[in-house]
Amino acid sequence: MRNNIGLFLGKRAHLNPDMEAIVDTATERRLSYRELDLRANKLANAMRDSGVKKGDRVAILMMNGIEYVESFMGLAKIGAIVVPLNWRLVADELSFILKDAGATVMVYGSDFADVIGTLHEGGAAATQIGQWIEFCEDGHDRDLFATDYMEFTGPASDAGPEIDAGDDDDLFIMYTSGTTGLPKGAQHSHNTAMWAIITFSITAEFRYKDRFAIALPMFHVGALLPVIVTFYIGGTAILMRQFDPKQMWEITEREKLTVNLAVPAMLNFMLMVPEFEKYDYSHLRWIMSGASPVPASLIESYKDIGIEVHQVYGLTEACGPGTLISPDDAMVRIGSAGKAFFHTTVRVVDDDGKDTAPGVPGELLVQSAHVMKGYWNNPEATAETIRDGWLHTGDIAIQDKDGFITIHDRVKDMIISGGENVYPAELENVITSHPGVADVAVIGMDSERWGESPFAVVVRKDEDLTETDILRHCDGKLARFKLPKGAVFIDEIPRNPTGKPLKRLLRDQFPGPAPE
Known part of the structure; x- marks a missing residue:
């Protein structure tokens, strides 16, 4: 029989027909396998x-x-x-x-x-x-x-x-914006998904009858994959329409959650719920957190209330899995994204493609059977991203002498705001369409609420141009999470000899916090 992800559901229904498969918290419906x-x-x-x-x-x-x-x-x-x-x-x-x-x-x-x-x-x-x-x-x-x-x-x-x-037939195409501003469709097969499910289940130590809350939207691989993993291991997927911090605590208690997944912004909001300590979360083994680096202070805050937060690094192009900190290391290597998943290999390389020495930053590469087949309808982007069998993530990482990975920066300047990817080029294209703008660079500014928020650094063509003009011009042209939280005006965007904006200098000049 061919490997078909849809059959995972049928196989679990055969093994455990009366087990609770899914809970839709918005409609209070419960279905067996x-x-x-x-x-x-x-x-x-x-x-x-x-x-x-x-x-x-x-x-x-x-x-x-x-x-x-x-x-x-x-x-x-x-x-x-x-x-x-x-x-x-x-x-x-x-x-x-x-x-x-x-x-x-x-x-x-x-x-x-x-x-x-x-x-x-x-x-x-x-x-x-x-x-x-x-x-x-x-x-x-x-x-x-x-x-x-x-x-x-x-x-x-x-x-x-x-x-x-x-098998190798296509299963889904999940679009993620590129640095050119045009979305690219990561093309995954039944086999790439199967290997992602297997390695995720093994490495993250899921268990039979685990109860997993899915609050991230299922157009993200970080939500879609865990749902299928839950069916694979024989657990229950608890679905939320949208994340609500108070409701998450209520569901944790009522549904007796054993594992959870949340981006750092969600973890922050949960700690802001008044009297959250009154909820019973004693059955919760761990919360996995990714999409952006998890601040050490946040991990410590959860450690203080008896909840382990395990940092994960993943990406759509790898069908999710990249690296994960193990339960044994999570509390002693705070801030590390851990080591590669079980069926995954990672390297950190320099500009010449050679492995860096321990402690030296370089680009993180990923190799696995769960890496995408390519970008749909985009052979040029595929060839640029997958070279010699390795997925070039565009992320800067440091690997220590013991093999632990710490995500250091992003080559592609992507902004992660509340778990959503925001690519500056897409927003820059909108802003430069304003007749009063001469030049612009969009950076990620620190945000207490969202982790990062888009912020526009603008060179004016018209001296009467205001921050309000910029914000109004963007409104309605892009999804709201992509819109800038603010704008500042300078005389010139710093650029390198090839004309690329030096956004690191701008981030140093405008560290935030961003307006909320």
């Missing part, structure tokens, strides 16, 4: 009956929930390629991704009817979508051009579909 697998089968058969074939791209624009999970697993079973969409993006950004991926079917939640309406009105210029499937809730009327999700799946068989896809 048998129930969830049958629903995924109905979705798979409905898609196949409607003409969706192996290799067709199907986009999903939904909040975390049962329908998202069953759609992903059902599509995996029939060999369709899932394109998870970031619901924070505006219509133009989504349009680029949909056209680049060649998606022909859209599954969406009624929460996003407005942006979907804009895309639909744009016709062929906006998307190639020919079939719109809407999951309606809270009394929302179905869009006239869409098929109701429940009516779509209702008549379909709940028998397991015939499996003719898997």
Whole structure:
């Protein structure tokens, strides 16, 4: 039988049919593995009956929930390629991704009817979508051009579909913005996902019957992968629509969470909840935290209340796993991102591609069977990123004499704000379109709330240009998390001889904290 990620659900349903598979905290629905697998089968058969074939791209624009999970697993079973969409993006950004991926079917939640309406009105210029499937809730009327999700799946068989896809066939394309400002689709197969799931399960020490909260949106590999890992090890995925710090403590107690995943900003917000100590979190073994370096002070704060925080380093191009600090080392090597995952190899190299000596900064490279096949429809970016079998992360790291990795900086100047990737070039393109701007460089400024926030350093063409003018110009052109928190004006952007802005100097000059 071919390795097919969708079959993980069926296999777990066979082994533990009555075990609780998933909890949708927004709707208070709970499904067993048998129930969830049958629903995924109905979705798979409905898609196949409607003409969706192996290799067709199907986009999903939904909040975390049962329908998202069953759609992903059902599509995996029939060999369709899932394109998870970031619901924070505006219509133009989504349009680029949909056209680049060649998606022909859209599954969406009624929460996003407005942006979907804009895309639909744009016709062929906006998307190639020919079939719109809407999951309606809270009394929302179905869009006239869409098929109701429940009516779509209702008549379909709940028998397991015939499996003719898997192994090196594509499973999903997850888009991440590039330094040019244009999104790139990391292309993962059933095999790359399988190896990521296996190494994640082994290295992170997941256990049978673990209960894992998923508060990060599932358009992130850091949320999608843990859901499938939970099915693989035989646990329960507790889904939250959006992160809420007070609700997270409540869910930790009520659902008896054993493991959790949170970006540093989320950990900060949880500690700000009044009287959080009153909640019972005694069953929580650890919280894994990544997306940006975890401050030592934050790890210490959680250590003081008896919770271990394990720093993880991962990236979409590796289907998640990169490095992880083990439980034994987490409390004595605070700030380290640990060592490579079990089925993963890492190196730190200099500009000539030679391994650096211990303690010397260099670029972090990753090699594994879970590294992406490449960037969808972008051979140039693929060739630049994967060279000689190694994934070039663009991140600067230091490896000590014992092999522990510390993430030091980012070659590509990416900003991570509240767990979301913000690429300066994308924002710079918007700002320079203002007629009063002569030059601009966007940097990440320290933020107590978000870890980092985008901040614009601008050279004025028009002396009457104000910070308010800059902020208003950006508003509505990009997702809100990408918008600058502020702007400052200088006479000249410092640049090296090749014309590249010296953003390190700007970060030193404007360290923050950013306006909140």
